[in-house]
Amino acid sequence: MPEQGWASAITSVAPNEIRVRGYRIDELMGRVSFGEAVYLILRGELPGDAVGKLVEAMIVASVDHGVTPPSTLAVRNAATTGAPLNACLAAGALAVNKHHGGAVEDCMRLLSRGAARVQAGEAAAVAATALIGEEKAAGRRLPGFGHRIHTDDPRSHRLLTLAKEAGASGPHVAVAEAIVAALAKGGKALPLNVDGAIAAVLADLGFAPELANGFFILARTAGWMAHVAEELQREKPMRRIDQQACMYDGARPRELSSSR
Amino acid sequence: MPEQGWASAITSVAPNEIRVRGYRIDELMGRVSFGEAVYLILRGELPGDAVGKLVEAMIVASVDHGVTPPSTLAVRNAATTGAPLNACLAAGALAVNKHHGGAVEDCMRLLSRGAARVQAGEAAAVAATALIGEEKAAGRRLPGFGHRIHTDDPRSHRLLTLAKEAGASGPHVAVAEAIVAALAKGGKALPLNVDGAIAAVLADLGFAPELANGFFILARTAGWMAHVAEELQREKPMRRIDQQACMYDGARPRELSSSR
């Protein structure tokens, strides 16, 4: 192969000057939130304030879900063998796929089919009914709807509320809500789960479905770090990790102070 | 092995109620920043506002450093083979070690030796000189000092400034600065690099050194996502990736609007 030039538009690095999408990184530090920085590096421009906060909320929503998710079990099974932190986190990322975390991507593709119908003039309710029918005919489950534990996912409500407050809610959110309504009407109520809510918001923000599980991995890395730290502090090496035998013994239920 | 109970203090999950360290996750969403959520899940309590901003700034500082870091090359080499996003990110995490990203952990251990001396009554300058001597005698390089590209790392200055503004600067930052001063005095000036600055701040905030490379991985995951997306959009599969042949062709230098 001949020597070949190529180009990157993400970050320029010169002695004592690092610029992400054109902005000096030391100027971004302390002036933009991590959510805004994530948006910037992926999209090339800073979002407005409200969208930046929405991205942060979306990441906060995914920060942890206890010890039962397979990715967290992969992380803890690596930690119990003495794996270093980075290997534990990589094992977690490897267990984020189609059936865990991956519903975001599949749901984004589903909702974009619905959004296309809406943008072509169809009512969201009609589009929703059509999508449900198509998925049923194809023998597929609706990705982003239903949850093995939650009948009404509190994260979804909150995220859609924030999206509307941010003015970032569009046809994808509309179709997602119309699917929930159509399912309830049809007697097969399924909640929009957090994957589905994130899918709707990411799609209305214009993100590509291919990036979906990256947001989950990024957010959950914080949770996995906590699980590794706890595993090392509280447990013996090479133990059998049975998620059913795990009790919660942390802080009691409490509320954020009203000042926030 | 008999069936054995165990406990976790991180997240409680009940139908329609998820609590991280006692707080409802849907209440956290939109009310705390991701930096605050990371602090909360790792430490058990929410930080004050200023510390939350400092954690965000620390993560923003690590979000990307162009195409040359080995972890980014591992990510792009995985992407060019058609690897899914989560596998690319895992490959990146696996290339964060002793010589790349790992200086944070080593530097935290170094600075904590210095901080112990300071807390025992020694002046930071004296402790710094002692540490430099010990490392030299042991034939070790000072982790967190010096950079292959930057003679004066702009991220370090900014981060220490923010730490001081947040009132979060303590003996570890003092020792780090004293080492820079002592090296300059001794005619072997080496800048505090971003790993060293993060190490000083993390240590003064009370984080365990074992978690250090997790912060880097968490932050850099955003950058790796951007590199995977760009690789897929702009390059052909199975290409030879030569970092020296890469030109930056992104946004021109620009400044944040003064309103931020």
Added chain:
Amino acid sequence: MPEQGWASAITSVAPNEIRVRGYRIDELMGRVSFGEAVYLILRGELPGDAVGKLVEAMIVASVDHGVTPPSTLAVRNAATTGAPLNACLAAGALAVNKHHGGAVEDCMRLLSRGAARVQAGEAAAVAATALIGEEKAAGRRLPGFGHRIHTDDPRSHRLLTLAKEAGASGPHVAVAEAIVAALAKGGKALPLNVDGAIAAVLADLGFAPELANGFFILARTAGWMAHVAEELQREKPMRRIDQQACMYDGARPRELSSSR
């Protein structure tokens, strides 16, 4: 979720007795080759002698291909950061995908479409022409044919010869050879590459396409180990790894002694 039993048919473990597919592992040791053991654990029965040797030859064929494959570059980029061996090997496995190693799986699926036609009575040459036409019409490249370096892959010839000697060659090999002949006749000669040859042999042996990249990873793990060892012995940490700048300086060309 209720407590649920499940079963595995692979290995039974009792105090001082480990049986793989029913055979004591200590009886297998020294009496069956690794190729036979791999066949046994995946298929449930030991292969005949000739097939066992064929499996070994197939693994030997994939043991290494120098420094340019992206997976080997991912391994070396991890090693240069100080990653432990297992993390380097995992990074390598993560860079085995559709465009590198993955052609085996795609080619198995292609050849099985051809084998189905042959088994339904069609001549291999006719089936081959049909497949070429279908792939061309779909705008797909033929997986397993052509190579960026080799115009005539020596590993493919050898492997097909061994398959025939073992009496293990069937319709998949026949279709693969017919595709090569049809391409040459059509003026667009492309060699069967090692991925294609392995695909043909694996398929005629009755392996599932889903396992294909596992054989490659298993074999190449040996090569990756050699690259990690060499990286640590000969190179400095955190170096820039440019595969174009690499010279071979190992043993001169030599032949196996005739006694083998």
Added chain:
Amino acid sequence: MPEQGWASAITSVAPNEIRVRGYRIDELMGRVSFGEAVYLILRGELPGDAVGKLVEAMIVASVDHGVTPPSTLAVRNAATTGAPLNACLAAGALAVNKHHGGAVEDCMRLLSRGAARVQAGEAAAVAATALIGEEKAAGRRLPGFGHRIHTDDPRSHRLLTLAKEAGASGPHVAVAEAIVAALAKGGKALPLNVDGAIAAVLADLGFAPELANGFFILARTAGWMAHVAEELQREKPMRRIDQQACMYDGARPRELSSSR
């Protein structure tokens, strides 16, 4: 950084000619076993017949150990999320560490301290007693001795027998056996486990301790492939994997035919 040449002594690749350590790979195929190829690529020379067989036996010994090892659980937890095979195998490799598989490396280092004493003229029994005392004084467990299930590991006996038959047994094996004898004499009988036996053999063959967990990963990759295949064939996605609830339902105990 200036453009810098470097060299590799492993594999030369020219159009239509691939040579591993000087031998044409197509000549190796079918003429050397995988064990011999592994030895060749790591050491630069082919082993004698007996040593080649010993390496194969060592790999066969590690091919699987049922569903309870943490690495296999990491593999199955990845598989249940829908992870592709290569990601499952990488997750397995990441869970091979100090406490699982890693005893080989630690035991090699222990035995090499003993072998040095033996080579300096000390009796193996004396060296063994000294090592036991040193480890006890340091509060360390003896790596490679004892097993959570087996009181007498059948793989260890077989491997040492094969090593002796191959004339490949040396001071490391002698010290390992002397440690077992000394422990029994002292009333604290612990068997040499398979990790310890592999450690003794690898060390007497002259392999570097740093490569130890690579042999385990290479061998166990075959077992992990079987577990992924079984998970996909027999189980539903996103299931809770409880190793205690797993029954063996495979082939009944059987013996190799006497002809082998």
